[in-house]
Amino acid sequence: MDNSKKTVNVRQDFAxxxxxxxxxxxxxxxxxxxxxxxQQVIEAIMAYYNTANANVHRGTYTLANNxxxxxxxxxxxxxxxxxxxxxxxxFTRSTTESLNWIAKSYESKLQTGxxxxxxxxxxxxxxxxxxxxxxxxxxxxxxxxxxxxxxVSLTDAQQKITNKTKIVTFAYVSNVLGxxxxxxxxxxxxxxxxxxxxxxxxxxxxxxxxDVMQLDIDFLAFSGHKMYGPTGIGVLYGKKALLEDMEPxxxxxxxxxxVTQDTATWQKIPWKFEAGTPNIAGAIGLAAAIDYLKKIGWxxxxxxxxxxxxxxxxxLKTIPNLIIYGSQVPEDHYGVISFNLxxxxxxxxxxxxxxxxxxIRAGQHCAQPLMDYLHVLATLRISTSIxxxxxxxxxxxxxxxxxxxxxxx
Numbered sequence: 001m002d003n004s005k006k007t008v009n010v011r012q013d014f015a016x017x018x019x020x021x022x023x024x025x026x027x028x029x030x031x032x033x034x035x036x037x038x039q040q041v042i043e044a045i046m047a048y049y050n051t052a053n054a055n056v057h058r059g060t061y062t063l064a065n066n067x068x069x070x071x072x073x074x075x076x077x078x079x080x081x082x083x084x085x086x087x088x089x090x091f092t093r094s095t096t097e098s099l100n101w102i103a104k105s106y107e108s109k110l111q112t113g114x115x116x117x118x119x120x121x122x123x124x125x126x127x128x129x130x131x132x133x134x135x136x137x138x139x140x141x142x143x144x145x146x147x148x149x150x151x152v153s154l155t156d157a158q159q160k161i162t163n164k165t166k167i168v169t170f171a172y173v174s175n176v177l178g179x180x181x182x183x184x185x186x187x188x189x190x191x192x193x194x195x196x197x198x199x200x201x202x203x204x205x206x207x208x209x210x211d212v213m214q215l216d217i218d219f220l221a222f223s224g225h226k227m228y229g230p231t232g233i234g235v236l237y238g239k240k241a242l243l244e245d246m247e248p249x250x251x252x253x254x255x256x257x258x259v260t261q262d263t264a265t266w267q268k269i270p271w272k273f274e275a276g277t278p279n280i281a282g283a284i285g286l287a288a289a290i291d292y293l294k295k296i297g298w299x300x301x302x303x304x305x306x307x308x309x310x311x312x313x314x315x316l317k318t319i320p321n322l323i324i325y326g327s328q329v330p331e332d333h334y335g336v337i338s339f340n341l342x343x344x345x346x347x348x349x350x351x352x353x354x355x356x357x358x359x360i361r362a363g364q365h366c367a368q369p370l371m372d373y374l375h376v377l378a379t380l381r382i383s384t385s386i387x388x389x390x391x392x393x394x395x396x397x398x399x400x401x402x403x404x405x406x407x408x409x
Contacts (some may be wrong), residue, residue, distance in 0.1 A: 005329045010296065011387050013038035024357025027392045032175050032203060032227045032336050032383035034362055037289075041229060044288035045281045055277055057254055071280050074287035075270070077181070078235055081209040081290045082220065090236040090270045090282050095202040096125040098221035098236035099169075101273075102198055103129035105168065112138030115164040117195075119144045119181070120373045121174045124366040126200045130169065139166070146373070150177045150326025153255050154185055161189045173207065175325035176365045176381065178336030187216055196242065200273035201228050206302065206385065207305060207334045209298050212237055224282060229289035233282030236273075243269045250275040301386055309333050311390040312382060315397035321404065325374055338365070338379040341400060344407050346378045352403040358396055 010274060011017050014036045019026050023133065054064040056071045072086070079086045092098045110116075116130050136139050142165075145156045147163045161168060168190035170181050183199070190197045201210060201222040212220055219242065224233040238246070248255055248266055252275040257265040267270035293301065313330040316322055321342035327333065341349055350362035361381040364371050371377065382396065 011311040011389075013040065014387050015039060015293075017387060019227050021357045021359065022355050024355075025221075027356075027358045027383045027395060029358065029360045029384060029388065029392065029396065031206075031385040031388075032226070032365075032381065034231065035206060035228045035385055036231065036387065037285075038228055038292055041285050041288045045230060045285045048284045056280055057271070068282060070284055071278070074283040075285040077290050078270070078283075079353075081294075082237060083213045084237050085240070087269050088237055088240055089281075090222075090238070090243070090273045091278055092234040092236050093232055093279070094234040095200060095221045095223040098234050099125055099198065099200065100129045101236060101249050102221070102238075103133045104249055106133060107136055107267075108240050110137040110139045110166055113164060114139040115142050115162065115165045116140070116167045116169070117142045117144060117157075117165050118156040119146070119170045121126075121146060121150075121152070121177060121179070121367065121370050122169075122171055123202070125202075126171060126198075127369065128171055130167070140164075143369075144170075144354070145279050146179075149328075149332070150178075150333070151179050152181045152186070153181055154189075157186060157189055161186075161193055161195065163193055165190065165193050167198060168195050169200070170200070171200040172204035172210070172235065173334045173336070174326075174370075175203045175336065176338050176367050176370055176379070178203075178333035178338075179326055180332070180334055180381075182215075183215055191216065197285075203336065206293070206301075206332070208302060218242055218282055223285035224289060224393065227286075228291055228292060230282050233279050233286050235286075240269065241334050243273075246273075248272050248275065252276050254278070296386065304386055305335060305384060306331065308384050308388055308390060308393070309335075309337075312337060312384065312393040315394050316400075318397060319400055319404070322400070325376075325379060335385065336383045338381045340376065340379055341404055342408075344404065346380045348404055348407065349380055349400070352406070353396065353399055356395070356399045358399060360396070 016036050052066045054067040056068040075089050076086045078091045087380050116139055142160045145153050147153045173180050187197050196218040197216050198219045201220050205222045206227040220237040222235050225231040255267050255272045255275040257267050309330045324339045346362035362380050
């Protein structure tokens with residue numbers, strides 16, 4: 001019996017999982033790149049277009065009011081999901097856009113000699129915006145090292161976060177190693193030095209609950225498509241006072257309060273940041289994804305994913321020449337395992353798995369500094385979700401053994 005069925009059985013909600021890839025049943029294990037979408041999310045988007053399609057915050061007619069109500073209800077759903085208030089939720093295109101907005105807004109707040117602290121395990125989206133900010137302001141980037149298990153080193157963090165630190169930013173969960181950062185400790189270190197915290201939540205949101213109030217997060221960025229929602233919709237959470245202090249990054253319709261030929265004033269938060277027609281259907285789809293997760297329940301999701309990670313580790317460990325990066329303890333991995341097989345190129349292995357109907361990621365995972373830190377050119381990555389099963393990861397291990405034998409022959 002598949003142990004994963006004891007906790008979550010949702011595969012019937014994902015039509016794509018019944019399809020084939022290369023004449024083989026699809027095994028989708030690239031969830032860290034994007035998750036598949038349940039029928040409930042697809043139907044919510046279709047229902048909006050079929051029954052409520054109108055622009056928001058503009059028309060006084062009933063259809064426009066219905067669209068506005070659905071859009072703003074989606075904002076409320078997102079806010080409750082992370083224990084924030086609706087005015088602290090800004091809809092963006094993605095985690096990347098959210099992080100870029102924060103970095104751009106701090107150009108006027110930093111000066112030469114100020115420091116921005118991040119970790120070596122960051123996604124490019126949480127490195128490059130800060131590089132650009134440092135180049136424009138004269139600020140300095142400082143990188144926190146990892147310990148021998150692949151976790152963020154608090155010892156090094158204590159040395160890197162100083163009175164010069166203005167921003168501390170990091171991924172809650174690494175998209176390469178699957179490690180969960182010591183968020184409470186890092187935020188306390190940052191706030192003790194009067195620095196703000198910017199959390200990349202992209203890889204965390206689908207795996208466990210996040211309470212921004214309890215964690216005292218200043219800014220949190222995440223995307224809908226990595227938590228069973230649609231692409232093209234992201235979220236920027238910020239504490240009310242910080243958002244009120246930020247200037248908008250885009251200008252035009254929707255975000256205006258009053259305009260003359262010479263001047264303009266802005267709406268209150270969050271609307272002053274949402275210029276132009278927003279991704280209405282995307283916001284509604286994200287809200288439907290959150291409702292879907294809530295219906296399953298965090299206890300079942302966590303139990304299922306932990307059991308699946310145990311099975312994944314157990315099966316990969318039966319392959320003698322396979323190297324798992326980061327912690328060797330399954331419980332330390334939140335939906336992500338990166339590895340290499342002997343001296344075989346990850347792309348060759350991924351291609352072989354693809355022919356067997358198995359979709360996993362091979363490459364640098366938008367984390368070249370981490371690849372350099374690990375002294376590898378690239379890795380393979382298995383990333384699991386609520387719809388994956390133990391039988392699928394057992395097949396992965398079986399095919400990996402066959403591929404090693406094939407390439408060595």
